[in-house]
Amino acid sequence: MHIAFDADDTLWHNEPIFDLTQGHIAELLKEWVPADELGEKLNHLERRNLRLFGYGAKGFTLSLIESALEVTRGEIPNAIIQQILDAGKAMIEHPVELLPGVVETLERLASQHPLLLITKGELFHQETKVARSGLAESFAGIEIVSEKDEATYRRILDRYAIDAERFVMVGNSVKSDILPVLQIGGNAIHIPYDSNWELDKIEHRGAEEEGFFVAESMFEVPNMLQEIAALGWQTPVAAANRGK
Numbered sequence: 001m002h003i004a005f006d007a008d009d010t011l012w013h014n015e016p017i018f019d020l021t022q023g024h025i026a027e028l029l030k031e032w033v034p035a036d037e038l039g040e041k042l043n044h045l046e047r048r049n050l051r052l053f054g055y056g057a058k059g060f061t062l063s064l065i066e067s068a069l070e071v072t073r074g075e076i077p078n079a080i081i082q083q084i085l086d087a088g089k090a091m092i093e094h095p096v097e098l099l100p101g102v103v104e105t106l107e108r109l110a111s112q113h114p115l116l117l118i119t120k121g122e123l124f125h126q127e128t129k130v131a132r133s134g135l136a137e138s139f140a141g142i143e144i145v146s147e148k149d150e151a152t153y154r155r156i157l158d159r160y161a162i163d164a165e166r167f168v169m170v171g172n173s174v175k176s177d178i179l180p181v182l183q184i185g186g187n188a189i190h191i192p193y194d195s196n197w198e199l200d201k202i203e204h205r206g207a208e209e210e211g212f213f214v215a216e217s218m219f220e221v222p223n224m225l226q227e228i229a230a231l232g233w234q235t236p237v238a239a240a241n242r243g244k
C-alpha cells in the first residue's frame with residue numbers, strides 16, 4: 001500500500017496564518033472598508049487571480065494589495081502597501097508548526113510503507129516548509145504540484161507505478177485531497193481542519209462515498225489504514241473486479 005499525505009493543514013498549521021494576516025490588514029484598512037467586505041473582495045480577487053498566480057502566500061499578498069487599492073479607490077497610503085508586503089513576507093517566514101500526532105504517525109508508517117507528500121502551492125515556499133518541518137526523511141517522494149486534480153494524481157501514480165486501489169491519500173481538503181483520488185479509484189482519509197479556505201469549500205457526501213474515510217486526527221490514521229487494507233483484501237473477487 002502506498003500512502004500519500006497533503007501538507008498544509010494536514011501535517012502543519014497553515015490556514016490560521018492566512019486568517020491572522022487578513023485580520024491584521026483588515027484592521028489597517030478599517031477606515032475604508034469593514035472587515036467582512038474586505039474578505040469578500042479578497043476572495044473574489046483570489047479566485048480571479050488563481051490562474052495567474054497559482055496557490056500560495058505570494059499570490060495571496062498580491063491579491064491583498066489589489067484589494068486594498070480597490071477598496072481605497074487607489075488612495076491607499078504607501079505605508080500601508082509596505083505593511084501588506086511585510087505581512088506577506090512574515091507569512092513566508094512563519095515557523096512550521098506540526099499538528100498533533102504527525103511525528104509519531106509518520107515515523108511508524110514510514111517503516112512499513114512508502115510514503116509520499118503531495119502538496120500544491122508555490123514551489124520555493126513549499127520546499128522551505130518541507131525542509132523546516134524536519135519531516136522530509138519520512139517520504140520516499142515529495143511532489144509539489146500546481147493543482148490537485150484527477151490528472152495530477154494519475155500522473156503521480158503512473159510515475160511511481162502505484163495501483164490506485166492500493167493508494168490512500170490523507171488530507172484536510174475534500175476538494176483537493178479526497179474527491180479526485182476517489183474519482184481515479186483510490187482511497188482517501190479526510191482529516192477535517194478547524195478552518196477552511198473559502199475557495200476550497202465543496203459539497204460532498206462524506207463517508208457515504210466508497211473509499212472515503214474520516215479520521216479526527218493523525219493519531220487515527222495507522223488503524224484506519226489497517227481497516228482499509230482489510231476491506232480491500234477480504235473479498236479478492238470484488239477487488240479484482242474493481243481493478244478492471
Ligand SMILES: [Mg+2]
Binds near residue numbers: 006007008171
Ligand atoms: Mg491542505
